[in-house]
Amino acid sequence: MTVFQEILANHTLISAVAAWVIAQVLKTIIDFRVYRTFHPDRLTGSGGMPSSHSAFVCALATTALMEYGISSFQFSVTFALAAIVMYDATGVRWETGKQAKILNRILHENIFEWKGQILEEKLKEYVGHTPLQVFAGALLGIIVAAVINTFLY
Numbered sequence: 001m002t003v004f005q006e007i008l009a010n011h012t013l014i015s016a017v018a019a020w021v022i023a024q025v026l027k028t029i030i031d032f033r034v035y036r037t038f039h040p041d042r043l044t045g046s047g048g049m050p051s052s053h054s055a056f057v058c059a060l061a062t063t064a065l066m067e068y069g070i071s072s073f074q075f076s077v078t079f080a081l082a083a084i085v086m087y088d089a090t091g092v093r094w095e096t097g098k099q100a101k102i103l104n105r106i107l108h109e110n111i112f113e114w115k116g117q118i119l120e121e122k123l124k125e126y127v128g129h130t131p132l133q134v135f136a137g138a139l140l141g142i143i144v145a146a147v148i149n150t151f152l153y
Contacts, residue, residue, distance in 0.1 A: 011063060011067075011148060011149055011152070012060060012063040012064065012067070014148060015059040015060070015062070015063045015144060015145040015148045015149060016056045016057075016059040016060045016063070016141075016145075017056075018059070018144050018148060019052075019055035019056055019058070019059035019140060019141040019144040019145065020052045020055055020056040020059075022055070022140065022144060023051065023052035023054075023055040023056075023137055023140055023141075024042070024043050024044065024052050025043070026049075026050060026140070027042055027043075027048040027049060027050065027052065028040075028042040028043050030048070030049050031048060046128075047128060047129060048129075048133065049129075049132070049136060050133055050136035050137040050139075050140050051086075051089055051129045051133045051134045051136065051137030051138070052137060053085050053086075053089055053137065054082075054085065054086050054089065054129070054133075054134045054135075054136075054137030054138045054140075054141060055137040055138070055140045055141035055144065056141060057078070057081055057082035057085045057086070057141065058082050058137070058138040058139075058140075058141030058142050058145070059142070059145040060078040060081070060082065060141075060145075061075065061078040061079045061081075061082045061141075062141065062145035062146060062149075063145045063148075063149055064077075064078040064079075065079075066145070066146070066149045067149070082138075086134050086138065089128055089129040089133075089134050090128065090129055090130070090131050090134050091128075096128060
């Protein structure tokens, strides 16, 4: 079996990556509908609706649950990882995005110099998620994993 065949046979990885890709595409479409402008960075960027991080880790946990059972080590680890990632997305990363918005506004209104360099680079504002965005990503990951593991494997 080649490496490529082994990767395709790994339905845990396939489920997680599929959930991430679907979330990123949905995020880009939703962003386009809301702002009427295509932003290609939404295809790979963080933040926005739905959370691709949540979709990824929930697909992992769902696949581990379906394959190994609720009392398995695999499910325990993926569940813990999912909880940490989703907590971080609505906590630290969400607050970081709010701070970036404020700092960008300050930088836009004033010119700052730091160690002889003028600060012109805009900080990333879309790094975290609202609880609804995390929930939507989690639900998407669960659904994608359930479909893939029920119908494709």
